[in-house]
Amino acid sequence: MTRAGRHRALPPHTTSRHHPELRAAAQHLGRRRFLTVTAAAAALAFSTNLPTPGAARAAALDAARITDDPFTLGVASGDPTPSSVLLWTRLAPSPYEPGGGLAEQSVLVQWEVASDERFALPVRTGLATAFPEYNHCLHVDVDGLAADREYFYRFRTGTWISETGRTRTAPDTAAAAAKLTFAAVSCQAYHDGYFTAHRHLAEDDVDLVFHLGDYLYEYAVNSEGGARKYTDRTLPDVFNREAKTLEDYRLRYALYKSDPDLRASHAAHPYIVTWDDHETENNYAGAVDEKNDPPEEFLLRRAAAYRAYWENQPLRAAQLPSGPGAQLYRRVQWGSLAQFDVLDTRQYRSDQAYGDVQHVPGPESDAPERTITGAAQEEWLIDGWRTSNALWNVMPQQVCFSQRKLDLNDPAKVSMDAWDGYRASRDRVLAGARSAGIKNLMVLTGDVHVGYAFDIKDSFDDPGSKTVGTEIVATSVASGRDGVERPDNWETYTKANPHLKFYDGRRGYVRVGLGRASARADFRTVSAVTTPGAAITTAASFVTEAGDPGLKPA
Template identity: 45%
Template sequence: MSILLDRYALSRRRALATFGGLAATALSIPLLSGRALAQPVFRIYPFQLGVASGDPQPDGFVIWTRLAPEPFEIGHGMPSQPVEVSWEVATDAGFRTMVAKGVAVAMPELGHAVHVEVGGLEAGRDYWYRFVAGRERSLTGRARTTPAPGATVDRVRFAIAGCQQYEQGYYTAHRRLAEDNPDFVFCYGDYIYEGRGNRVWNGPRGPVENVRQHFGGEIYSLDDYRRRYAQYKMDADLQAAHAAAPWFVVWDDHEIDNNWVTDLDQDGVDPKVFNLRRQAAVQAYFENMPLRPSSFPVGTTIQLYRRASFGGLMDLNLLDTRQFRSNQPCGDRFGTCAEIEAVKAEVLGLQQEKWLVDGLSASKARWNVLAQQIMVMDLDRDAGAGSAVNPDSWAGYRTPRNRLLKQIRDRKIANPIVLTGDEHQNYAGELHLDGAHPEGAPIGTEFVVTSISSSGDGVDQREDMAKIQAVNPQLKFNNAQRGYAICDVTPERWTTEFKVLDAITRRDGKLTTRAKLAVEAGNPRLATV
């Protein structure tokens, strides 16, 4: 049986170029209710997009890869058939002690992506994994299971990263993150950007030439999104970060379209039409992320809010601030308006908010973490001249923001920490109900982590932010360079180390620790280490 179908209009010449001379007569075996499994001989390496692991639990994790010998071609260089992929997990990088192995099927309906849930492993230890397709073997990845429930845990050390606009800089920060050897990575979103390829962009100091360009125009279809993920994932530095540790991923806006919420986009497109784009983007997101099958998309929806526990030390609540949110107030422009006080406004939606508050209330962990996308700190962004908010932050949604913070305060949630991205800057601050007039003890602490590459090289502190910090006593630190953060968590102290690069528009950017701030258990006030 031929492994090529007319569905993708792959020519015999393309098939021979991709799979070699055996392509047209490759062996297949019956499987999947009569469907045939292709056993190709690849001419081009099929693991162009690397490997990844994610959503670790005490007994295992998910491992991911996607077969794409020619990621930008129709059908990504693959036949229109299922393809068998073997996988292996070992206790050592040399695979001398194998503890799990099996065979998965890369389906054409899912862009030949593979998501394997590995179970039956020991809690709180490192493992290594790899894939085999035909005669080809993938790179090796490292994963780590979480501690056993209720276990005494002395330390968790993890990284935070996101906002990686491909055109505006190299992924040097990802390579350095990999070298930091974290237990896991929290990616807060904006994994891809949806815009067309551009030679220049309008930076804060005038036109800036991009160091590289997106393939094609703005993305709308499933194939568009697949190619965009492929372009990002072909970056070796990003592959290194995925291979170094398991990731917990959530999305923000650019995985679909800038500043989208529910079925609304920024251009006022008919929601029925926008939902076609959403459905394509949601499928591509699942295909390319190390998510468990429990997050399998249904139409335009995908289950992204979930929880992970690290013994008795830390509970990690991963939130989705896009799918269930009300439209941005004030016409989605910085400023102020009556809509900010809207009583029926939502950020998480009532169902997710109840799930979060119930989980926080039941938690026995030392630290309770809200890992999400948009800033909770309510800053006076007019530097005392007025009252301006960022409408694409919790400050634009006063009712749900205050409701959440009051419940955290009134239920006496132990040591709440909020982890955020989106702003393309580093912030560290304390959370109060009234951000414009913070009084009394803080309710919690927030760390906002800068972008990997979005907004280009950056500066130590923007001039406008120096003025804003001066009139916002709850804001203890701000920086506008690129990089990532390392969080070092013990029963006594939470420490966040902001790592920044002096440049990302060249590959030899120098990494330094810009600041290290800590919170003592039982006291949400920030201190510089």
């Protein structure tokens, strides 16, 4: 969508005293507008933070009085370390109602971790309180676990017991782990089809799942569930509007997390999550939204979206939003085998150039000060590479990193929303990888609703230049509906981009196996998502050897 005339993106900070970027924005917006933005942000920091220890709490509810299953949204785990894992659930006996049917009362919940699925060998247990201020979600950071171990967990309240989840811890940081298998998923528009890929993923033998963004969509979902065309149920009207408020986003997560296939996937594997745009609003950039609303208005919406995201994902307290901002980028280590630097390419980016339409690169998009990560995150990423002892350095993030020409013209148009619209930012990141001596760089990407496999080139315009890494793009779970193996632009894209080694337009996920000698990527696709229960197949497999980047058919 054309967005010409949009304001330059503001960083998501609440005061100018600690953030020179916001002071610079004041000069752009004018002092009165700037003060309005910062005042709104400061108010958000007060009004949307979670309650502090010792604050007044809601009255407790006797759990014995809960007459309907409160675990309708399942369980989840995430962000494993060698000694800990984060456990999540949210109580909602009436998930499609505001407050989940528990109103303004807190609930005491017991959590259990065991070495076996029958819980005959308990390892850790404890009590936690689900507060209404948190929308009755729980984030239990379980410590004191053994490294590189599988565990099972569950929650209890009153007479109710949740389903059992399976999780695991990471190997010790210095351990020479032999292998790791993980999956990557993205883009699961409920109204576009069933989450069949998640059902198959729940049955797959992987250690981790990376969700690369667009966990939900802000768009309306009608009473039939959109393309799902329900005939045996009717969704309430509360979903048939665009999500904009905190209550809207909370209810939308309830809709998505009540999906049995997504629940099964979360229960089967620990997740590492990051957001893209639709968890808030399509193609937003920093404090600039698609419709060019005043930043102080959009920051209110963004704060609500970020708050609901944290409440509904297995994230630690370090990712807790503060007003309209949250530090989602973080690092996960898997022994000496892999380091995962999880990025956020939405919150800190410069506004898309040229009104965010497809455009040839030019002075506006190539301005050296433009950034897709923000300066602090970029520095954190490169510093992390310099101290990395991992064999594989993997960068889970949102939008296409490699050059992707969209036509056969010279020069060709590219996407202004992807790294092609921020080429100076990409150049700095690749220069940082070179200076850090990174030999096995792998980028994980979502967003585009297709599966791609790219060789990352030292110079994308020179097919003979050195290959410096690989990019694996996971197709969507449901977004785009059924899709086809070869979209209409398949021939154009493959001719225009010789470093593009694979392109498939069907739904599914990608499974990646890392070893000491090589890595393998399997692109798993389903035949349809507008009808449930489709079978899954492997569309293609590629390998890249350690120390010799470049994708080869397996």
